[in-house]
Amino acid sequence: MAPPLTYQSLQTRILILACFWTALILSIPSWLRLTTIQRLPLPTSHVEALQAVEKCPVTFATHLTLLIDPDLLPPPGQHGDESVLQQVQQLVEQSLQLKASMARSASFECTKWAVDAHSIASVGRIVEFEPDTGTYAIRILTPWSNFKHGTLYDVLPTAFIPRTTFNTTATVTEDFFSLVPHTISAAVIAELLSLRGDSSIESSISDTQQDPRVIQYSKHIRLVFSIMNQDITHSTAYDSHLIHALANTANASHDDDSKGGSIGRLIRELQGLHDFHVETQVQWFAPLQFEPTQELLEEIVEREVEELVMVDELVEEMVEVEVDDIDDDGDQDVNSNSSVTVVGGSGTSEEEEQGAAEVKEHLLTPTLKQRKTVLVKRTRNVQVPRVHKVIKQTRTPLPKRHVVEWDDLKVFVNSEEWSLTSTVPPPTSSSWSSSSGSDDDEMLLGRPFDVLSQTHDLHFLLYIPSKSHSPLHVRDLVNGGVVDGAAQEKERGGRKDGQGGGARVEDLPEQDVKEAIGLFTQQIEMLLGLTTDSSMLDDDEKDRKKQGGQELEKRRRRRKVRISMLKQRRILELARESVNTLQAITRLVEKIENLGIGEAVQTDTNAALDILETFLNPVSTLKDDDSEEEQRQRQRQ
Secondary structure (H helix, E strand, O other): OOOOOHHHOHHHHHHHHHHHHHHHHHOHHHHHHHHOOOEOOOOHHHHHHHHHHOOOOOOEEEEEEEEEOHHHOOOOOOHHHHHHHHHHHHHHHHHHHHHHOOOOOHHHOOEEEEEEEEEHHHOOOOOOOEHHHOEEEEEEEOOOOOOOOOOOOOOOOEEEOOHHHOOOOOOOOHHHHHHHHHHHHHHHHHHHHHHHOOOOOOOOHHHHOOOOOOOOOOOEEEEEEEEEEOEOOOOOOEEOHHHHHHHHOOOOOOOOOOOOHHHHHHHHHOOOOOEEEEEEEEEOEOOOOOOOEEEOOEEEEEEEEEEEEEEEEEEEEEEEEEEEOHHHHHHHHHHHHHHHHHHOOOOOHHHHHHHHHHHHHHHHOOOOOOEEEEEEEEEEEEEEEEEEEEEEEEEEEOOOEEEEOHHHHHHHHOOOOOOOOOOOOOOOHHHHHOOOOOHHHHHHHOOOOOHHHOEEEEEEEEEEOOHHHOOEEEEOOOOOOEEOOEEEEOOOEEEEEOOOOOOOOEEOOHHHHHHHHHHHHHHHHHHHOOOOOHHHOOOOHHHHHHHHHHHHHHHHHHHHHHHHHHHHHHHHHHHHHHHHHHHHHHHHHHHOOOOOEOHHHHHHHHHHHHHHHHHOOOEOOOOOOHHHHHHHHHOOO
8 A cells, every 4th residue: 555645644734724723813813903893982072062053163253443424423522422432333233243144144144243433533543454354444424524534544445424314404413413323334234235245135045045156165276278279170270378378377476466367366366265276278179079050140230211202192172164054944944934825825827827836946946055164172192202211221141150059068068079187186185284384284184085185177168169160159048149159167167269260370369368368267256156246347448547546446445355255155164064074973973883983083073173162262364264274174084
C-alpha cells in the first residue's frame, strides 16, 4: 500500500484547522466594531426648544435716526419739544413692530428697531446711513420750511409732510403738535417701505411670495457666458472681447468699477454673499434641433389724404310745363247751350234751315283747346365734385423672420448636441478651508462632498443664428408676438439672440454686446433674488444728466438697501432651514431605534445649535456673516 500524500497528513490537517480558528478568533474584535451601531446622543431638548423661535431664529438689530424739521416741533427749550420727540419715537417703534407681523412687509420681519428722534437744528454730528450695519436715517421736512440746514444731510432719505396735512396759516397750538407724531410716523413707515422694496398698499400673502425663478442659495456661483454660432460654414464667425473680459471681473478689486461693466459691479456688490467664478466660451457650431417658424410680414402705413370724388346730390329747380286752360272749356259749354237754345226757337223755315246748318257745321268742326304754361318745382340727381379725406394704406413687404416657440426653446437649451458643462472643476473644500486659519474648520471643511463645495451653474447664451435663420426671435407667451430676442429659464440662466452676417470671423458690435450684458445683469439679479424696480434701472444718458447728482445718489442708496435686504433674507432662510433640518434629524433618530449617529453628525448638530443660540441675540452687522452662513450650511450635510 502506497504511503499517504503529504497534504493529507494529520499534521497538515491540524495546522489548517488551527489557522482557520485563529483567523476567526482574531476577527472577532473587528467584527464587533464593524457591526456595532454607534449611536451618540444628540441634544434633543435643545432642538425642541428651537420651536419657540422657529419663525425668527435670527433677529436683526436695526437703528433708525429721525431728523425732524424744527418747524414741526415746539420752540426749543420748552417741555413740549421733548414730549413730541418721545411720542414720535414710541409711535414709529409701535408701527414698525406692527408692520413686522404683516405678510406684505416681508423686509420688516425678524427685525428689532431702535428709534431715535432729534431736531435737525440740535444734531451736532454726522448721521450715518449704512444699511449693511443696520443703521438708517431719515429726514422729515415740510415744503414750507424756512430752516437752513445746508447740504450736510442731503444724501439722506427724505420724507416730506404734505402741505395739506396742516393748516399752515392757522395759529400754532397744542392741537397742531398733537397731530405731528402720527403724521411723522405714517411718513416714516411709507419711506421705509419704499426703501426696502415692500408694498405700501394692501396685498395678500400670495403677492409677497418669492419669485419661483429665484434659485436656492449657494455660496459658490459659476457664471458661464457662451457665444454660440449656429453654423459658420455659410455665415460670419462671431466673437466678442467684451464677453471674454467678463472672466476677469471676479478677480477685480471692489473699488475698480471700470472692469466688467454692470456684471462686474454686481459681482463686487454681492461679494460677501456669493463667491463668483466667471467663465466664457465660444462654440462655432451649435445647430438647432428644430426648424424655427418662418413668418412673412408686411408693414402697413395708413395716412389721411384729400381726394376729389363725385357724389350724388338732389337739386330742386323750377321748370315750365304746358297745361290745359280750364276757362276755355267753360266758354265752349256756354256756346253749346246757346246753340241748343237757338235750335229750339221759333221762326221761318229758312231761318230754321240756316240755323240747323250752322249747328251742324259747329258740331262737325273740332274745338281747339286752349293751353297755358306754368312753373313747376322738380328735383333731380346730379353729380358734383367734392373733396373728401380718405385713409389710404401703403403695404410694404418686410424681410422674413424666424420665431422660436417656447417649447422648442427648452429643447434647444437642454440639447445634448452641444455641452454647457464647465471645463473648470468647482473649488475644493480645502481651498476654502486654507483661509480659515483654524484646524477644526479645516477638518470640518475637508470632508468629501461637503455642502460648501457645491456650485450653482448659471449659463447665459448669446446665440448667433446663421444667415438662413436670421433674424431669430422668441415667441412671447403673453400676447403671442415676439420678445426682443431674450428668454430666461431658471436653471440655465438667460439667452440673447443676435443677428447672422457674412463670411469671416468678426468681433460683435460693442453696442449690441453691451445691451446683451445689461440684459444678462438683470437676469442674474432676478435669479439671485435681488429685487429691482423700474426706477432703479439705468436710463438714457440724457435722462441721467437731467436728473442730476441727487437722483443718482437716491438710486444708489435704494440699491444699497435692496442688497442689504437680500443678505438679511438669505441669512433668515438659511437659519430657518437649519432649524427645520435639526428638527427633522431628531425626529428621524427617535423614529428609527437602530439608526447610527456618528461623531460627525453630533459635532455638526452641536455646532449648528451653538450658532443658532448666538443668533437669538439681535445681530447688528452683516459684514462678517460669511463664515457663519457657511457653518450653518455644514449641518445640512
